[in-house]
Amino acid sequence: MAWLQTVIDACYFLAALLFILGLKRMSSPRTARGGIVWAGFGMLLAVVATLLLPEMENRGLIIAAVLIGVAAAWWSGRRVAMTAMPQMVALYNGMGGGAAAAIGASELIGHVGDLVALNGVSAPNTYPLLPESWSALHAATVVAPLSPVALTLGVLGALIGSVSFSGSLIAFAKLQGWLDRRFVFPGQRVVNLLALAAAVAIGAVLVSGHLSLGLIGAFFGLALLFGVLMTLPIGGADMPVVISLYNAFTGLAVAFEGYVLHNEAMIIAGMVVGSAGTLLTQLMAKAMNRSLGNVLFGNFGAVAGATAQAIDGSQKPIEAADAAVMMAYAERVVIVPGYGMAVAQAQHKVWEFAQLLIARGVKVKFAIHPVAGRMPGHMNVLLAEAGVPYDLIVDMEDINPEFPATDVALVIGANDVVNPMAKTDPASPIYGMPILDVADARQVIVVKRGKGTGFAGIENALFYADNARMLYGDGQAAAGQLVSALKTLDA
Amino acid sequence: MLDGFLALYIFMLAAFTGYEIISRVPVILHTPLMSGSNFIHGIVLVGAMIALGHARTPFEMGIGFIGVLLGAGNAAGGYVVTERMLEMFKSSKPGKGNGEAK
Numbered sequence: 001m002a003w004l005q006t007v008i009d010a011c012y013f014l015a016a017l018l019f020i021l022g023l024k025r026m027s028s029p030r031t032a033r034g035g036i037v038w039a040g041f042g043m044l045l046a047v048v049a050t051l052l053l054p055e056m057e058n059r060g061l062i063i064a065a066v067l068i069g070v071a072a073a074w075w076s077g078r079r080v081a082m083t084a085m086p087q088m089v090a091l092y093n094g095m096g097g098g099a100a101a102a103i104g105a106s107e108l109i110g111h112v113g114d115l116v117a118l119n120g121v122s123a124p125n126t127y128p129l130l131p132e133s134w135s136a137l138h139a140a141t142v143v144a145p146l147s148p149v150a151l152t153l154g155v156l157g158a159l160i161g162s163v164s165f166s167g168s169l170i171a172f173a174k175l176q177g178w179l180d181r182r183f184v185f186p187g188q189r190v191v192n193l194l195a196l197a198a199a200v201a202i203g204a205v206l207v208s209g210h211l212s213l214g215l216i217g218a219f220f221g222l223a224l225l226f227g228v229l230m231t232l233p234i235g236g237a238d239m240p241v242v243i244s245l246y247n248a249f250t251g252l253a254v255a256f257e258g259y260v261l262h263n264e265a266m267i268i269a270g271m272v273v274g275s276a277g278t279l280l281t282q283l284m285a286k287a288m289n290r291s292l293g294n295v296l297f298g299n300f301g302a303v304a305g306a307t308a309q310a311i312d313g314s315q316k317p318i319e320a321a322d323a324a325v326m327m328a329y330a331e332r333v334v335i336v337p338g339y340g341m342a343v344a345q346a347q348h349k350v351w352e353f354a355q356l357l358i359a360r361g362v363k364v365k366f367a368i369h370p371v372a373g374r375m376p377g378h379m380n381v382l383l384a385e386a387g388v389p390y391d392l393i394v395d396m397e398d399i400n401p402e403f404p405a406t407d408v409a410l411v412i413g414a415n416d417v418v419n420p421m422a423k424t425d426p427a428s429p430i431y432g433m434p435i436l437d438v439a440d441a442r443q444v445i446v447v448k449r450g451k452g453t454g455f456a457g458i459e460n461a462l463f464y465a466d467n468a469r470m471l472y473g474d475g476q477a478a479a480g481q482l483v484s485a486l487k488t489l490d491a
Numbered sequence: 492m493l494d495g496f497l498a499l500y501i502f503m504l505a506a507f508t509g510y511e512i513i514s515r516v517p518v519i520l521h522t523p524l525m526s527g528s529n530f531i532h533g534i535v536l537v538g539a540m541i542a543l544g545h546a547r548t549p550f551e552m553g554i555g556f557i558g559v560l561l562g563a564g565n566a567a568g569g570y571v572v573t574e575r576m577l578e579m580f581k582s583s584k585p586g587k588g589n590g591e592a593k
Contacts, residue, residue, distance in 0.1 A: 019531050020508055026527045026577070027516040033577045036527055040570050043533060047566075050537045056544035058552060065543065065556050066536070069563025077571030088572050089526050092533075096565035099535040102558030106542040106551050247529050250565075254535045255505070259498055261538050267498065269534040271505035276513040276528050280521060287518070370518050377521035384579035395518050 004054060011049035012265040018042030019269045023276070029390050046265055082385050083342050086374040087175035090243045093250055094168025097161040100253035104158025105220060107260055111146055112211045148207070150260045155203045157256030159223045164249040166227030171243050174236055175374065183232040189297065195226040230296070237416075238295045240375040241284050245292070248277025287370030288433060318469035320478060323410075323445050324485035330407035332363045334399060336436055337383065338414025339373050340449070344475030347386035350412060353479055354388070356486045366392055367399040367409075369417035369436050400437050409441035411462075413475050415448075419460045444468040447478045526573040533566030 022039030025031040047066070051059065073092065080088050146154065173179040199222035202215055234242055251273030258266025285292050327333050335354060341347060354364045366388060372379035380393055394402075403409065411418055414436075422433045438444050444467055462468055471478055509528075516524060539562040543555030 015534070019534070020512070023509075023512050023524075023527060023531060026524055026573075027512055027520060029517070029520060029580050032520060032523060032580060033574075036530065036570065036573045036577055039527065039531055040574075043530075043536075043566055043570070046534060046537050047540070050540045050544075053541070053544065056541070058543055058546060058555070061552065061556060062540050062543050062559055065559035066540070066563045069536075069560040070567040073564040073566075073568030074571055077568045077575070080572070082576075085522065085526070085572060085576065088568065089522075089529050092565050092568035092572065093529050095561040095568070096529070096532050096535050099539045099558045099562035099565060102554050102561065103535070103538045103542045106546060106554045106558065109551060109554070110545070110547075244525055247525055247532075250535070251509075251528065251532045254532045254538070255502065257535070257538050261541050263538060263541065264501060266534050266538050267501050268505045268508075269531050271502050272509035272512070273528040273532040274509065275506040276509035277525070279510055279513045280525055280528070283513075283518075284521065368518070370521075373522075375522045375525065376518050377523065377525075380519040381522055381576045381579065384576075390519060390580055393519060 004052065008049045008052055011045045012263065015042040015046035015049075016265045016268040018045070019265075020272060023272065082382055083339075083374075084176075085381065086240060086243060086378060087172045089375075090168045090172040090175065090239075090246070093243065093247050094165050094172065097164030097168060097246065097250040097253060100161030100250060100257050101158050101165055101220065101223075103257040103261070104154050104161060104253075105216065107146070107154050107257075108158070108206065108211060108216050109213065111151075112213060112216075146260065151209075152207050153256040154260040155206050155219075157253040157260070158220070159199060159203055160249050160256070161253035162220055162223035163227035163230065164246045164253060166224040167231040167249075168227075168243065168246045170228055170231035171239050171246070174231075174234075175239055188229075188233060192226065192229045195222055195229055199223045199226055234295065238288075238290065240371070240378075241281060241288065241290065241292070241295045243375070244277060244281040244284055245296075248274050248281055251275075251277050284371070284376050287376055290433075313464035313466070315463050315470045316468070318445060318471050320471060320473075320481035321485040323469070323471050324482045325489065326443060326445070327357060327362065327408050327410065327482075328360055328486055328489055330362055332365075332402075332406045333357060333408045333410060334365050334367050334403065334406050334438070334441065336367045336369075336409060336411045336414050336418060336438055337372065337379055338369075338412065338417065339379075340413025340415070341447075341475045342373060342379070342382045342413070344413065346412065346475035346479045347382055347388075349476060349479035349483060351383070351386045351388050353483045353486065354392075356483065356490075360490075364392065365394050365399065365402075367394055367396070367436055367438075369396050369414070370434075372414060372417055396434060396436055403437045403440035406441040408443045408445060409438040410445050410447070411438055412447040412479070415460055418462055420465075421459070421461045424461070438462065439465055439467070442467065445471055447471045447473065447475055449474055523573060523576045526569060526576060530566065530569030530573050533562065533569050536562030536566045538562070 018038050019042050022035045025035030202219040206215060206219060251270045255267050255270030255274055258270055285295060357364050366383060368379050370376045383393060416430055418436050418438045420439050421428045422430045422435045425431060439462055446463060446468060448470060463470060539558035543559050546552040546555040
């Protein structure tokens with residue numbers, strides 16, 4: 001059966017290659033669509049190859065589990081709204097972490113017998129769990145107990161995977177709105193640290209070869225608990241960074257468990273995601289002007305109540321018809337969408353409005369803050385869904401120098417990312433965060449539901465600026481009014 | 492057998508590969524990429540299948556079954572969500588897949 005092994009190895013190799021090429025293609029808007037398809041083929045290849053492994057048992061059970069898992073995830077992934085993407089990514093990521101933890105668990109449990117025997121602590125070698133071969137791809141090689149390195153990586157992967165699993169589920173629940181409150185209590189950091197230290201300590205005992213079901217259970221219990229504790233105090237605004245971090249965690253866990261299983265495709269795919277995810281996490285944290293440590297251990301909202309600068313002036317309202325006229329006769333209009341627009345499902349109307357402006361010869365661009373929406377790039381997805389071509393969408397660094405030459409900046413559903421206090425008020429919790437300098441435009445129109453504060457609960461000086469006018473109303477309704485006002489103008 | 496240092500080389504090269512791929516990505520693709528990389532670690536499904544394929548006792552089978560279930564969810568969910576997001580990217584410049592943009 002040597003040829004079968006070769007075929008299977010070749011499949012894994014191809015899968016790893018397709019993953020890397022797929023990810024590469026996904027990093028450019030033009031080839032991105034093909035990238036995921038390539039990676040998908042790789043996955044299919046790897047799964048089929050695994051089913052062909054000669055020493056596999058329980059094939060019926062495996063196929064049943066695969067079908068159920070695929071069907072459930074496919075169904076949920078198809079019907080979920082684009083605005084809910086971040087929490088779905090969190091959910092699927094948590095599942096991956098859980099799977100990695102399960103692999104670790106079954107490895108450890110499978111070796112309860114032989115390792116204990118190895119240490120001479122108990123029992124003869126007749127332990128019923130002793131596997132003929134745990135090295136799946138190398139059925140021919142002699143059965144060996146897990147090497148110290150494999151055991152260490154297996155335990156580490158299980159720890160990271162468990163944290164990613166429970167942490168991602170909490171992140172999902174928070175973004176889904178099931179968990180509104182931030183759970184903060186005195187001494188929280190100490191408790192978290194103790195949970196982690198205890199998990200690591202038990203992990204170290206496991207690595208030393210003292211495997212027992214009780215210890216393994218305690219290890220996983222503590223690891224899962226730590227994931228929950230670590231995520232609970234983190235506020236909704238920081239969640240994307242955390243999800244991205246857990247994504248990298250799962251990648252690492254997969255790579256480590258891949259080492260234990262001697263599966264190179266898992267090592268490569270997991271490690272690529274581990275490092276790419278880490279970099280992505282850093283980019284996101286940087287875009288939000290938060291360090292990772294700050295996100296994980298500083299409690300965001302805690303500062304928000306502190307002494308903020310008083311704001312002079314008042315908010316000046318404007319009617320939709322006037323706003324429409326203002327933009328119709330402008331030369332350059334920049335639309336700044338925020339998550340509020342997406343929640344109101346206003347992106348289609350906004351794009352319709354933009355198209356009418358473009359038809360009149362107005363130069364329209366969409367300016368996107370790196371953290372507009374719930375994740376970096378989330379807003380691009382939402383605009384793309386409405387049909388906005390990606391070359392009209394401009395990043396923060398590129399659009400900021402253009403604001404002084406912009407006649408009207410239309411801010412719709414965005415708040416903190418256009419708040420000038422990030423530059424002027426050191427007491428503000430968002431102080432230092434890079435913002436879109438919409439206040440530099442000649443006129444600013446802000447579409448906003450009411451006079452309240454934004455997602456992060458921070459007062460916004462922009463709304464009181466001399467060149468700013470407030471168009472109160474639900475994003476969807478306001479955009480509709482703008483469209484009809486523009487149409488009457490044309491008629 | 493995958494010996495220690497050979498594995499170390501794989502770990503290192505894969506890490507650099509991931510870093511290099513992501514380092515020049517426009518912000519516009521961050522969310523799809525996060526979702527895409529989320530799909531790619533769905534390869535954990537393969538590991539879970541191997542674990543279940545070697546399970547002997549009902550307890551081990553139970554853990555393996557849950558693992559495969561979760562891994563399959565990761566892979567399938569990650570794929571669908573990423574594909575849906577990327578499907579929507581199009582350019583206003585003439586070419587195929589062009590919307591009604593003017």
